[in-house]
Amino acid sequence: MTRTDTAARVIAAPAERVYAALVDPDALVAWLPPEGMSGRFERFDARPGGSYRLVLTYDDAADAPGKTTDGSDVVETRFVELVPGVRVVTATDFVSDDPAFAGTMTMTWALTPVDGGTRVDIRADDVPGGISAADHAAGMGSSLANLAAHLER
Template identity: 40%
Template sequence: MANSKNSVRLHRVLRAPAERVYKAFLDPDALCRWLPPYGYLGKIDRIDPKVGGGYHMSFTNFSTGHSHSFQSNFLELVPSERIRIADKFDDPGFASGMTKTITLREVSCGTEIEVLHDGLPSAIPAEMCYLGWQESLLQLACLVEPEIPGGQ
């Protein structure tokens, strides 16, 4: 649910260990699979998964081919507990100092995840960001929840 016009907060419980959820935020192939909302393809052209590092990613609308890119920088990485990321769109029309804080907590059935996305540019309605995050978190669940027998 939106906190204000430029901030959204989401909460979910995933049937997966925190270590696996955390890994999905740092692995480029995983990010491309779960982060883009429905109808978008993700591509990462560079990544450095450490504090002070980051990644450059583009989302491309599969139907129209239109894409937008952004730089994400890791501000804080506490394995299996917390991730803070600063995002900046390449398009100066979307200028904003966005931050995402992802908090993970082990619970009896898996991992509780809380996402706080602050500093949305005025060009992006909070409800659209919230909708995109809902889709992304469903895709994240599809990636991290399966227990594949034999590790194959």
């Protein structure tokens, strides 16, 4: 069974700045990891067909066991579509031996100019069953709050 999760937030920044933060590795590693995690890229190539490998490390592994190791999640992500100022679409696979995390999750980040900034809508399609809806909603909300803090300073 497939699942789709969504989240949205208005960011007080123009769409071009938001888009830049979605495709720049230094910006991404600063805001993408949700609260309680930090990240580092092992590789990064932002172009259609390009990819990245991101290692997310839990601040406290006892609180949230990782998908890849006890304290980390590793994701292999491919850039499917990049439309400057409008949309970023990625296909993500979790590196895990647990079949509950198998499958490719498609993430669409859509940017819409609105009064006061840009509405950022995240749509995650084919979310692996091992990711709880509540945890995923909290993680996406946390990443959006981090993005807002990163761009609104």
